[in-house]
Amino acid sequence: MRSGEPGTGNRESEKQERSTSGSRRFPRGVLFDLDGTLLDSAPDMLATANAMRVERGEPAMELEQLRPFVSRGSRAMVGAAFPQLDAEARAALVPVFLAIYERELGHHGAPFDGIEAMLAEIEADGGRWGIVTNKPEYLARLLMPVLGWESRCGVLIGGDTLPExxxxxxxLQHAAAALGLAPEDCVYVGDDKRDIEAARAAGMPSVVALWGYRVPGDLPEEWGGDVMVESPHDLLDSARWPARAT
Known part of the structure; x- marks a missing residue:
């Protein structure tokens, strides 16, 4: 809901009342991974991989063949699409993958079921949210207006935004500071081991998103996350968030 639309005044009053009354239900700041956490982008990635395969005389691959590799980035997805190629040949195809993906971006994927309701609850509670992804920043920013998040996302950090x-x-530390918060006052939600490692190193509570993309052999219970949740709908329950961040 944009400012000036019916009901906006009531919602803003609710935010102010919650933030001043000390009755906050959700963390003050929530940072999310993008692919596999907020966004089911695998269909966009599949369209990209299959365009490349068809151009090279290969049959189309199925979604479930590519889906586990989406959170691992473009190199991993190129490797899944062309397992017969050596590492050097795969690396040479990454720019091609990114160029085709830019064309397919946002045409096939969508937020996971429950994500929009969860974001609305965080906002209604007076909290702020942002995105920290390893996707190149320019591609992540292109998605924001497609998803209607360009004025809602408080900070967006891509894989090439910073030196690390x-x-x-x-x-994560940079994103928390951009929201005006300490890392311990935020929560990071992600579906990959790297997400949880980053949160732990930043001193930030974490949520393991079990609905995301995982390759066979991943053991999320060993990642050291503070909370593991099966569905975005679980996070509508304020009791499911790490207690020290609420």
């Missing part, structure tokens, strides 16, 4: 990327803590 996850699992280094710098992106």
């Amino acid at each position: 990327r996850k699992p280094h803590p710098m992106p």
Whole structure:
């Protein structure tokens, strides 16, 4: 809901009342991974990989063949699409992958079920949220207007925004500071081991998003996250968030 629309005044009053009454239900700041956490971007990635495969005379691959690799980045997805190529040949295809992905961006994927309701609850509670992803920043920013998040996302850090990327803590520390908060006053939600490692190194409570993308053999219970949740709908329950961040 944009400012000036019916009901905006009531919602802003509710935010102010919650933030001043000490009855906060959700963390003051929530930072999210993007692919596999907020956004089911695997269909966009599949369209990209299959465009490349068709151009090279290969049959289309199925979504479930690519899906586990989406959170691992473009190199991993190129490797899944072309397992017969050596590392050097795969690396040479990464710019091609990114160029085609820019064309397919936002045309096939969508936020996971429950994400929009969760973001609305965080906002209604007076909290702020942002995104810390290893996706190149320019691609992440192109998605914001497609998703209607350009005026709602308080900070966006991409994999090339800073000198370091996850699992280094710098992106999370920088994002928390941009929200005007200490790392311990935020929560990071992610679906990959690197997300949880980055949060732990930053001194930030973390939530393991079990609905995301994982390769066979991943053991999220060993990542050291503060909380593990099966669905974005679980996070509508304020009791499911790490207690020290609320």
